[in-house]
Amino acid sequence: MSTPQSSPTRRALIWVLPVVIVLVAIALVALSLTGKTKPQANEPAPTSTTDAQRTPEPEAQPQEPEEVTVDEYVEVLMQNRGPDLSRRIADEPGSFGEVEAPVTMVVYSDYQCKFCSLWTQQTMTVLMSDYVEHGKLRIELRDVNVFGEPSHQAALATHAAEKQGQFWQMHQAMFPDGATLPADQLTAESLTGLAGELGMDTDQFAADMSSEEVVASVTQNEAEGQSIGVSSTPSFLINGIPMTGAQPANVFTAIIDAELALVQ
Template sequence: MSTARKKKNIAVVAAVAVAAGALGLASYTATKPDDSGSKGSSAAAAKGSDSAAPEAGVFPELEALARRDAKDALAQGKADAPVVMIEFADFKCGFCGKFARDTEPDLVKKYVDNGTLRIEWRNFPIFGEDSERAARGAWAAGEQGRFWQFHEAAYADGAKEKGFREGRLKELAREAGVKDVPRFLRDAESDAAKAAVKKDQDQGYKLGATSTPSFLINGRPIAGAQPQSVFEEAIEKAAASRAKGGKGGSGK
């Protein structure tokens, strides 16, 4: 390998490390435990995101993590949408459920449906065996084109409290409209499912994510179930920047 190429590779790795550090710090600060209750936790999350994630903190190295695979069953929206939101989440995470129920559906209606936004899911199970099983189940549902329906069922009010053991996964698969449930159960325990989940999980850890949910919007880190306005502002900035021929949401 030439000296110039080595220097370029080192520079890219260093840039990713700096960008990942921003996501990791924002992730911890925005979602760390708060003894003041759910309302206080939400306020702390918003405050944490503002202080930890730079206002104009857009990193091309992180934007490049978007897969844009038209066949990706764990994604929705056009593969060539101007904005991609990568979401690292866990089905046992209460804040993830809040985002899935209260914010994501509106973002889909407002931005995915009109072709502006693509959402790419990354399984990031951090709460033990139940989280791992749910992640593999979600992947297995995706193998039959029912990932987002499984996602909705698994994040319904009270769903995580019931756990995600095999019997419960079977129920969720039926709620999601998975046609071949025996195949679903086999797929959920397959080496392919384990490898897919590990790939996503490893990527999250490599980026420094310490809690869920964590997001990248065209390379801009956002951590926690932030108010909808935070996501809308980031999406619109990224779309405007892309329309001007810029990178990410920074307008550069």
């Protein structure tokens, strides 16, 4: 499959809106903590010493800023829908769920990214049980490896593990309890040892890690991430709707439910 192409402008813009929304939310929180308001435009300033020395009126209490609800957040995200880059290839490494599921989630990740690990442990497991297993969602993991060679080796390892039907086991082993493995454990030698601990044939595993097929598959994912401007992980495309960061599970379920409602 050819690598998707996009203009520099498109690459720059596809992730801008989600980031802006996060910044707005942060600004609202900051505003709520300032505890100050500007004086009213029609409020007269003291005109004399006597006026200035009068007992001050109680300071007006700041109004609480209106909070952005999850539904409002999702509504804005859905207005920034981009291309659907799901591949829907049966048995593709890192894919979970039915090929024809109504909603697809492409996940751009990195095995040295702690937030990717937290998302896997805290949110992906929920989505797997509540949506993937019921045929409503397909998840396609793509390693963009923004943290360099150790990440690249880790991605090769999961794709090699897929050859022995153990992608998920290797994936989970590299994200232990919401953490990540140190870089010195993400070498070909160390990862082959990890494959042995998981019960895999280490000779086959080592051969598959360096095979043209596995290298091409991992390289394709890396190139795709670069082509659409993924510079931080995790990042997501849910039916083409871009989102960044390991946000709470209810944000993801709200988007998925909204997408499911469109096809019912």
